[in-house]
Amino acid sequence: MAERLSGGDAAPDFTLPDSEGREVSLGDFRGRKVVVYFYPAASTPGCTKEACDFRDNIASLQGAGYDVVGISPDPLPKLVKFAEKESLNFPLLSDADHAVAEAYGAWGEKKNYGKTYEGLIRSTFVVDPDGKLALAQYNVRATGHVAKLRRDLGLDT
Template sequence: MTERLTTGDAAPDFTLQDPEGNEVSLAGFRGRHVVVYFYPAASTPGCTKQACDFRDNIASLQGAGYDVVGISPDPLPKLAKFAQNEALNFPLLSDPDHAVAAAYGAWGEKKNYGKVYEGLIRSTVVVDPDGKVSLAQYNVRATGHVAKLRRDLGLD
C-alpha cells in the first residue's frame, strides 16, 4: 500500500498528457487551488456520474478559485472519447503506469467480492496555491462526492 497524503504534505508534482497531447503539470496550477481526483476507468457508470458531477459544478468551483483535474490509468484515446461523450469541461490526464496515483496514495490493494488485487483507489486531493495538500480523501463514493467535497471546502 502506498503512503496516503495528509493535510500539510507537499503535493507530489506531476506532468501527464491530456487527450490532445498537451502536457499538464501540477506546477501549472500554482497560485490556485486544484482538485486532483483519481478515478478507476473512463465511461464506467460510477466514473461517469462523478465526472458529470464535476462538469456540472465546474463554474462554481472555478468561481471559488478551484480548478479540477481528473486522472486515470486509461489510454489517451479512451479519455478523449469519454470527454467528448460527456462534454467534460476540465482536463483528463492519463497515468498509464500508475506512478502519479501511487505518489498520491491512490494506487494500492483493493478488495472486490472477496478477491484482493492492486488497483486505483477512488480518491480526491485538494492542493492549495502553494502546492500543499489542504484536503485528502480516499475511498470516496462516486455518487454524491462533489456535493460532499463542496461542503468540506466550505463552498455551500
C-alpha cells in the same frame, strides 16, 4: 502500496498527457487552488457519474477559485472518447503506469466480490496555491462526492 498523504503534506508534482494532447503539470496550477481527483476507469457508471458531477459544478468551483483535474490509468484514446461523449469541461490526464497515483497513495490493494487485487483507489486531493495539500480523501464514493467536497470546502451547495 504507497503511504497515504494528509493535509499539510507537499503535493507530489506530476506531468501527464491530457485528452487534448497537451502535457499538464501540477506546477501549471501554482498560485491557484486545484482539485485533483483519481478515478478507476473512464466510461464506467461510477466514474461517469463522478465526472459529470464535476462537469455540472465546474462553474461554481471555478468561481470559488478551484480548478479541477481528473486522473486515471486509462490510455489517452479512451480519455478522448470519454471527454467528448460526456462533454467534460476540465482536463483528464492519463497515468498509464499509475506512478502518479502511487505517489499520492491512490494505488493499492482493493477488494471486490471477494477478490483482492491492485488498483486505483478513488481519491480526491485539494492542492493549495503553494503546492501543499489542503485536503486528502481516500475511498470516496462516486455518487454524491462533489456535493460532499463542496461542503468540506465550505462552498454553498
